Amino acid sequence: MSLLTDLTAALGPSHVITGDDLARYRSDWTTHYTADPVAVARPGSTAEVVTVMQIAAQHGVAVVPVSGRTGLVGGAMTTGGLMLSVERLNKIRDIKPGARIAVVEAGVVLDRLHEAAEAEGLYFPLWFGARGSAMIGGVLSTNAGGSNVLRYGSTRALCLGLEVVLADGRVLNLMSQLHKDNSGYDLKNLFIGAEGTLGVITAAVMKLVPRPRAYATATLAARSLPDALVLLNRLQVASGGLVEAFEYMPESFMRRLAEARPDVRQPFNPRHAVNILVELGSTRPADAAAAPDGSLPLATMLEGVLAEMLEEGMILDAEIAASEAQRRLMWQRRELAAEITVARQPAIDTDICLPVDAVATFFERIHARLPALDPGAETLSVAHLGDGNIHFTVFGSNDSAELYDTVVEAVEDEVQALGGSFSAEHGVGLSKLASMRRRKDPVALEVMRALKAALDPTGRMNPGKVIPD
C-alpha cells in the first residue's frame, strides 16, 4: 500500500491533506521559504502520532513536525517529506492552580494558554508578537524567547515535563510535574530547542506564575547603553528582581517608526539615541495599593530610580505611563518593530546575543565596519537589552547573495569576538546552518551529530535542519 493510503486508513481522509489543499502549508509568513510536502498528516492524539510515525518509518519517508508555522528560520519546511501537523492536539489537559502548572498538548495556541491561566488568576509568562498563532509544540521546539525572558526565562525554563514520540514511534514519557527530578540524564532539555530533529513533542507540563497585580512602565532616554545597564541593575536591586522587560530602541528605530506610523505619538522631541522601554510587574498587594495622592508604590519606586539618574545625568528624559492607555502606547511602539522591519526589502535580519556588557561595543564595531561592506546600507535595531539579545537588521543597497553573506559574516565576526551567539531566540532551522558550520565549536557539532544518529538513525526527523552537513 502507498504512504497516502496507509495514512488515510489510519486518520481518515479529512486528516490527510494533499493536492491543492496543501497551498497554505507551502510557505510561511516570512515568504523566504517554500515547502513541497508529499502530504500533511493531522493526527488527533498521541496514539495517532505513533501510528503516523510507524507508517512513515515503514515507507522510509522524512517527517517534519509543524505547529503554528510562525517560525522565522524555515524550520518547518520540507521538500518531499511528510508534514506532521500537531494542530489537532489542542487540548489543555489540566490546570492545577495550587501547584501552578498547566498540562497542555502541542497544538495549543499560546494565547489560549494565556487565557486559561488568567482565568485562574495566574500568568503563563511567554509573550511575543505571534502569540495568537504560535503553538506550544513550536514554542518548545525552538526554545522561544520574547519580552519577558529577563524575568521568567525562555521556554526551557518554563517547562517541567514533556511527551515525545520518537522517529520509530516509541513514546518517551517525561511528563513530570516536579521541580526536582534527578532520575538519570536530562532528556527533556535535549528535545526542547531541537526543532523536531530528534522527535515530535506531543504534550508538555508548563509552569504558571502568579499574575502581577500592578505594572509600572516607562519610556526613557539614557545617555548611553552602559548607563542603561546601570539603570537595569539599580532597578533589579530596588525592586527585588521585578523587571519584566527592558527593551532598547535606538534613534533610527524611532525615526522609521515616525515615518511608517505618524499616527503613533513619539516619546521625545528632539529624538534621543538610546530609548528604553522598561516595565516592572509585582504580585505584592502593597506595591499595588494606591497612596493618598493616587500614586502606586511600584510606579513611585520606578520614578525614584529614574529621578536619581536624571539628576546624575545618566538619563536624559523619561515618561512614566500614567494609565493603561499610555502603557499600551509604549508597548505598541515596541511591537511595531516587526511591521517596520518587513516593510522594507531586501533586509538582512539577525537574532544575535551578546554578554549584556558587550552590546555597546558590538554596535560601535559593526557600525564602523558596515560602510566598507556596503556604503549604501542602512540599519534598524531593536533589542531585548536585558538579555543581550539584539535583532539587528541591515537594509543593503542590493539583494545579492554575496552582500548577504558578507554582512552576516561581519556580524558573526564581531559577535564571536565578543563572546556572543549568532542565534538567540528564533532557532536555527535553515537560516543559520551556515553560521552553525562557521561558528559553532567543532566538537559540539560532532557531539550533536552523534546524538542525532543515536536517536534518529535513519535520519528521517526534520532532515537538513539545525545541524549542518
Next chain:
Amino acid sequence: MSLLTDLTAALGPSHVITGDDLARYRSDWTTHYTADPVAVARPGSTAEVVTVMQIAAQHGVAVVPVSGRTGLVGGAMTTGGLMLSVERLNKIRDIKPGARIAVVEAGVVLDRLHEAAEAEGLYFPLWFGARGSAMIGGVLSTNAGGSNVLRYGSTRALCLGLEVVLADGRVLNLMSQLHKDNSGYDLKNLFIGAEGTLGVITAAVMKLVPRPRAYATATLAARSLPDALVLLNRLQVASGGLVEAFEYMPESFMRRLAEARPDVRQPFNPRHAVNILVELGSTRPADAAAAPDGSLPLATMLEGVLAEMLEEGMILDAEIAASEAQRRLMWQRRELAAEITVARQPAIDTDICLPVDAVATFFERIHARLPALDPGAETLSVAHLGDGNIHFTVFGSNDSAELYDTVVEAVEDEVQALGGSFSAEHGVGLSKLASMRRRKDPVALEVMRALKAALDPTGRMNPGKVIPD
C-alpha cells in the same frame, strides 16, 4: 609503558597517587561505599585532563571523575578504574559583577565561590550542609539542590556555560556567558546531572544574584501540610516571590532533635506536628529600612501573613527571628538533620520528590503501610517542602537487605502513584540503580543507553553508574 608510568610522565609523581596514599579515596563519608582505584590522577589544567583521558583511552581503563567526595549516592566509587580528581582545577577564572557571572574551574569549593561572590556584594545561591567541601564539578555532575532551590533553582538553573573533556580527550567548549543561546542542541544540560558518565566537567560559567540585604525568618506550626502550602502561596504573592526557604520538620524530627541535642532550644512546648522554617530574602532597600519602631518592613510583611493565618486557625503558633542569633538558631535546628539521621543505624534513607500538593497524601499512605512491613520501624523526615522534596528515613528493626528492598519499594510505589520521583537532588550513582530499573520510563532508559553509547562508545566513563544494565 604501563598506565602509571604514562600518567607519572605526564603529571609528575606527586600527582599520581597510588598504594597507601590512596587511603582517603577508598571510602567516602557515608561509609556505605568503598573504592579500590588503580590510582588517582590529579591533573592541574584542562590540557592535563585531556592528556589523562588520552592515556586512559590508550590503556582501555575506566575513568571516574571525583571532586569534593561529599556525594551521598556512591557516584564517585570505582573498583579497578582510574580516579580523575579535579581538586587542582581550583581557579576562579573570572568574576564579572556587572554581568553577574563567575567563571570557575571544577575543583573550586562551593564556599570559596560564596566568599568570592560576597566580596562583590553578590550571592551564589546554592546552599547545603557540605558547602565547605563540595566542589563545583560534583555539584554540576549531580545537579545538586539544597535549601534555596525554591527561589533560585537547582544547579542546572544557575549554570550558563560548561567545559567538558570527553572520553576520547576531545574538549567540548560550551563556555557561554549568555542568557539566550539557541545554537543547536542543548548539550550543557545533558552533562549536568550525568554524574561523570558522559565526560569530565572541567569548568563552568555560573550565575550570581544580587545579595539580599534583609532576611525575615520564622519558625511556625501549621495545622496541616495543606495549610502550610496555603501559607507558602500567600507569602509568595505578598512578597513577590521572595521565599528563599520553606523547610518542613515533623514532630518526630523535633523529638529526636531534643533527645540528641538538649542544648538546642525547641521552638514550641508542647510540640506540634507540622513545623516549618520559612525565610524571605529581599534586595530592596525599602524592605530593609527600619521603621520608626525599629521593625523591618520585610519582617512586618511576614508577621502580617502569619497573624492573618493564626486568626484563621491554619497556623497554631509562630516565632519570628528578632535577631541574627535567633535566625541562626532556627537554621541550626534544620541543619542538624544530617547529624541526627546518621546517628542511628541501620537507616534506610531516601531522596524523593512529589508534586507539592501530594506531600501530605504520601505521608498518610506510607505511614499507614509501614507497620505491616516492619512493626518495629521508626521514621524521621525532613523536607524542602517548597520543592516537594522529602528526605524520608526509616530506621528498620533489622539491617537485612530484604527489609531495605521492601521498604524502598513501598516508598517508590507510593511516590510513583502520586506522580513523584525516587530521585530529587542527590543523584543516582550506585544507590538508586535498582529504582531506575524498576521505576523509570523504559523508553527513557533506552534513550539514555543510546546517548551513553554515542558519547562513550567504549563505556569507560564512570561505568556502572546512573543507568542500570
